[in-house]
Amino acid sequence: MDGYDDATYGDRFAAVYDDWYGGITDAGACAALLADLADLDHDAGGGPVLELGVGTGRLALPLAGLGVQVVGVDTSEAMLAELAAKPGGDAVELVVGDMADPPLGDRSFAVVFVAYNTLFNLVDPADQERCFASAARRLLPGGSFVVEAFVPAPGQAQQAVAPRTITADRVVLSVSQTDPGRQEAMGQYVDITEAGIALRPWHIRWSTLDQLDAMAARAGLVLADRWADWERTPFGVDAPSHVSRYQLAP
Helix, strand or coil: CCCCCCCHHHHHHCCCHHHHHCCCCCHHHHHHHHHHHHCCECCCECCCEEEECCCCCCCHHHHHHCCCCEEEEECCHHHHHHHHCCCCHHHEEEEECCCCCCCCCCCCEEEEEECCCHHHHCCCHHHHHHHHHHHHHCEEEEEEEEEEEECCCCCCCEEEEEEEEECCCEEEEEEEEEECCCCEEEEEEEEEECCEEEEEEEEEECCCHHHHHHHHHHCCEEEEEEECCCCCCECCCCCCEEEEEEEECC
């Protein structure tokens, strides 16, 4: 998408993200699972957790509320500003940077995670590879790299225009196109009010389960668990999404 860079999504969606996506998954269940995975040594307490693409803190804040040390990385300063302004925002260490290889020196973590399709915001497959490799380098012994994403389904190229919101004072139109051959989808939310028009673009490049597992293997990781959701529901062939946990290969 011309004119679209690493920070575009966050900068354009920061003002509406909580309203539009605050309840997309069970944040409490996610925080509980990640806190459990971070507790590598029950006597010493949980280790630090790194969230890639932390956004406005939908998951980082409840996780920090459980007493977990959380570091959140995002390319969008607008998203991080929204997080910092929330109650408890000072409990999350915020870092502006590329989630494919965050500027964190030699720090290590009990858990590195990337949630709700955020990995697919890295539209260059090489950047997704870098993300896996960087996560693997940062894991403490026994640590986990956790990826939540949708399960791609076969389909044909599509173009669509549909209303997302219609009120007396606002219309939001969704304009999108999908190219299964390139494993890409992109679009715009055209947000129209009397004050004017705001454009909120998005662009993703998805990976299949086999492709994710192959990237993990090349990074020295193996699949330890795959669930259908944060509640650890067993993953099945009809599951629309997955939560995959990788660990360093023995």
